[in-house]
Amino acid sequence: MNARVMSMIESKFMTKLLSLSKPEKINWDGFFKKTVNKVGVPLMAIGIFLAIWGAVASQIQTSLGQVPGPTKVWEQTVALYEEHKVERTKEAAFYERQEKRNVAKLAANPEATIKVRAYTGKATFFDQILTSIITVMTGFIIASLIAIPVGIICGLSPTVYNALNPLIQTFKPVSPLAWLPIVTIIVSAVYITDDPMFSKSFVNSAITVTLCSLWPTIINTTVGVSSMDKDLLNVSRVLRLSWFTHITKIVLPSSVPMMFAGLRVSFGIGWMVLIAAEMLAQNPGLGKFVWDEFQNGSSDSLARIMVAVVTIGLIGYVLDQFMLMLQRSVSWDKSAVLR
Amino acid sequence: MSKKHLEISQVSIEFPTPSGPFKALDGVNLSIKEGEFVSLIGHSGCGKSTVLNIVAGLYKATTGGVILDGKEVNEPGPDRAVVFQNHSLLPWLTAYENIELAVKQVFKGKKSKEEMKEWIEHNLNLVHMDHAMHKRPSEISGGMKQRVGIARALAMEPKVLLMDEPFGALDALTRAHMQDSLIEIQQRLNNTVIMITHDVDEAVLLSDRIVMMTNGPAATIGEILEVDLPKPRNRVTLANDSQYNEYRAAVLKFLYERQRNPEEKVA
Numbered sequence: 001m002n003a004r005v006m007s008m009i010e011s012k013f014m015t016k017l018l019s020l021s022k023p024e025k026i027n028w029d030g031f032f033k034k035t036v037n038k039v040g041v042p043l044m045a046i047g048i049f050l051a052i053w054g055a056v057a058s059q060i061q062t063s064l065g066q067v068p069g070p071t072k073v074w075e076q077t078v079a080l081y082e083e084h085k086v087e088r089t090k091e092a093a094f095y096e097r098q099e100k101r102n103v104a105k106l107a108a109n110p111e112a113t114i115k116v117r118a119y120t121g122k123a124t125f126f127d128q129i130l131t132s133i134i135t136v137m138t139g140f141i142i143a144s145l146i147a148i149p150v151g152i153i154c155g156l157s158p159t160v161y162n163a164l165n166p167l168i169q170t171f172k173p174v175s176p177l178a179w180l181p182i183v184t185i186i187v188s189a190v191y192i193t194d195d196p197m198f199s200k201s202f203v204n205s206a207i208t209v210t211l212c213s214l215w216p217t218i219i220n221t222t223v224g225v226s227s228m229d230k231d232l233l234n235v236s237r238v239l240r241l242s243w244f245t246h247i248t249k250i251v252l253p254s255s256v257p258m259m260f261a262g263l264r265v266s267f268g269i270g271w272m273v274l275i276a277a278e279m280l281a282q283n284p285g286l287g288k289f290v291w292d293e294f295q296n297g298s299s300d301s302l303a304r305i306m307v308a309v310v311t312i313g314l315i316g317y318v319l320d321q322f323m324l325m326l327q328r329s330v331s332w333d334k335s336a337v338l339r
Numbered sequence: 340m341s342k343k344h345l346e347i348s349q350v351s352i353e354f355p356t357p358s359g360p361f362k363a364l365d366g367v368n369l370s371i372k373e374g375e376f377v378s379l380i381g382h383s384g385c386g387k388s389t390v391l392n393i394v395a396g397l398y399k400a401t402t403g404g405v406i407l408d409g410k411e412v413n414e415p416g417p418d419r420a421v422v423f424q425n426h427s428l429l430p431w432l433t434a435y436e437n438i439e440l441a442v443k444q445v446f447k448g449k450k451s452k453e454e455m456k457e458w459i460e461h462n463l464n465l466v467h468m469d470h471a472m473h474k475r476p477s478e479i480s481g482g483m484k485q486r487v488g489i490a491r492a493l494a495m496e497p498k499v500l501l502m503d504e505p506f507g508a509l510d511a512l513t514r515a516h517m518q519d520s521l522i523e524i525q526q527r528l529n530n531t532v533i534m535i536t537h538d539v540d541e542a543v544l545l546s547d548r549i550v551m552m553t554n555g556p557a558a559t560i561g562e563i564l565e566v567d568l569p570k571p572r573n574r575v576t577l578a579n580d581s582q583y584n585e586y587r588a589a590v591l592k593f594l595y596e597r598q599r600n601p602e603e604k605v606a
Contacts, residue, residue, distance in 0.1 A: 231425060238417060238419070238421050239441055239495075240415070240417065245444075254431075
């Protein structure tokens, strides 16, 4: 009895206290829980991961010294950034010198032919990141422009599907490493211009990405289109919609969720493929960076490769989140949970 | 009212199955006058929907055919608008846009933009959905979706309105409400309607004639009942009407004595 009264008083007191402390009625309890779930738990998991990494790494000795732990990798990240800054300063200095030289030349003789050369310094880690992102985007966009229409046609016509399915299923599991030599040789035979807009290595990498990231989009779009609600097809038939209206108003919107699922898988594959292709073909990009460091074999190499690994992962994650945002913006079903 | 409007003659249909063709309908004959409200009633699986789909042009009869105003039906078209059982609204369009899609298709070049807008709003008004016209199907209730589905069909100004168990998925109260709406609309527009139902009360309340189908396979029309009750009908006053109850009893007798549920027969 006494305890009950006490708890009643206590709870009353607490509510009063709470109502005093938060006049604008923020749900602190809910806010706290959410923060713990969304931020605290992932941070803790990352912390545990780093701890295990550090502990295991310190136990392994390699020809390049001890396997680097998180601290060493972070040091190299900073070092890579410093190198990038130094390289940029050098570049700026180079252009400044060139500019000065040319101005002086022109002042002495207005007829003089001046030379403007591009800076040919070593590509830094950050240059390689940019190259890789541009390459994967190009390859992926080309792949999507081919795969979505092909997928729609396959979904609409069982005949076309039956015709193309064996080909799709055969080419789908082919590794990028098998495509690469073929692409390289064909590109060097076909892509011959005096003033190339893109370098050959870029074309090679982009086409390899395209070849590997076509398939999931084709297959998913096909499934999305062919598994459309039959009643909606009947609506289209009763209305006698033209094929164009049929595609834009009925087929595309209803297959968007599946299509995007495919696009995201494609994009992930494209990103993985690109790194492999760059490594194998020594095409500029993150893959080349990894390979160069591997060949370099200095005591920092392993840590630098690990920086690249984490970077590759983070970029893949960010790009996928970007795709997810795009998917949310075009998806009509706002209530669907997209992950 | 008396001229021949829709003629279903000697319609049979066979579907190919792995174990040979399956005859779903056999020799269905029915002639419907303009402005008439006809219900098709029968046990599930008896081919009611198949008849409707043949009239809609979504299925092709194996033998026989359908003639609407002197023209043979051989493909679907907006002159035979269908109200599907599960509304079939495009989920990515609002109620207004769903109807707009149909109106643009049917009245392209016949109505100006302004007239189309008015016509769409008029039809939404007719089903009492003008308050939610810019909502998507996921934001409105089942009954409301079905209303929009009906408005879409009506907006096509069809010669025949085909309804495939339009209220089958709704709860009893909503269904009664929708039936009253349909009575009101039919009173105003005098559409020719073919409606599939498995609800005896619904059939008697709404129809001029009730077409009772035998059980499949090779289902056909078993009996046709003329419902000679004055319109508009009111469900509450009819509840004690002896004539109404006789009609009800006749349909029930057909369904549960002459055409027992095929599943019961097996057991």
